[in-house]
Amino acid sequence: MAQDSAPADAIRLYVLDTGLIDCADYAIFSPTAGPGLRKAMSVLSYLVVHPRGMLLWDTGIDDAIAGLVDGRRIIDAITFRVPRTLAGQLAGIGVDPAAVPLVGLSHLHIDHVGNLGLFPAATVLVQEVEVDAAFGPAAEELTYIPQAYAALDRSRIRPVAGEHDVFGDGSVVMTPLPGHTPGHQGLLVTLARSGPILLAGDVSYSARDYAEGVPRQSDVDVEATRRSIAAAKALERERGATVWLHHDLEAQRDVRRAPEFYE
DSSP: OEESOOOTTSOEEEEEEEEEEEESOGGGTOTTSOTTOOEEEEEEEEEEEETTEEEEEOOOSOGGGGGOTTOEEEETTEEEEOSSOHHHHHHHTTOOGGGOOEEEOSOOOTTTSTTGGGOTTOEEEEEHHHHHHHTSTTTTTTTOOGGGSTTSOGGGEEEEOSOEESSSSSSEEEEEOTTSSTTOEEEEEEETTTEEEEEOTTSOSSHHHHHHTOOOTTSSOHHHHHHHHHHHHHHHHHHOOEEEOSSOTTTTTTSOOTTSEEO
C-alpha cells in the first residue's frame, strides 16, 4: 500500500526510476523471448528509510547520461537512457545523497553502480563473493565491466557473507540469490502495511521467465540461477512476499514511484 503519510517511526520504501535500457534484441536477456524483439527495460533503485538509518539499494544508470539526447549506446543492441536523474528524485523527497549512510548493491553490473559517486560518505554493502569476483583477474569473463566501479574505494566496501540483517531487527535483510553473477543478491523488506517485498534484482528479467523458472543461459551459473528463482518463490509461498523484478517494465508499471512510498 502506498501512503502519502506515515508514522515517524515507520519503515518507508521509495521506488526510484534510475534509467531505461532500450534493447533491440530482448532474447539477449529473456530466454522466453523470440529473436529480434525490441523492448524497453526498467532500471530501478530503492530507498529504505528506517528509524535506524537509510539504505539506498542499487544506484542505477549514471545520471550523466540524462544530458545525452540519444542516450549512450553500450553495445549495438543496447542503449542506456536516463529520463529522470537519481539526484533529482532524491532531492524531491528531501534526501541529500551525501547524508545517505548505507548503499547496498544487488551486484556490480554497470546499470546498478552508475551513481556510486553521489554517495561519498556511504558504506557499501556487497556480498563478499561478489567483491572477490568483480575485483578479481577474471572480472570481464564473469560479465563485469571493471571501469564502471573503478572509482569505488574498496575501503568503503563492507563485504557480507550470506544473509545480512541490515538494521538488526529482521525488517531489511540482504538475501543471496546467486547465479546472474557469483554474488547477486536480493533485499527482503518487511513493511508494516504492505508486508514483505523481495527486491529480486536480476534473478529473472521477465515475469514470464520467473513464473516458468527459466534461467538466462548467459548467467555465470545457470543452475545457481535456477535455485535462486526457486528460493524467491519459496519466500512468496512461505512468507507471503511480493516479488519485484528489476528489469520488467510492464510488470513494474503499477509500482508507485517517489515521492509516494510504501510502508
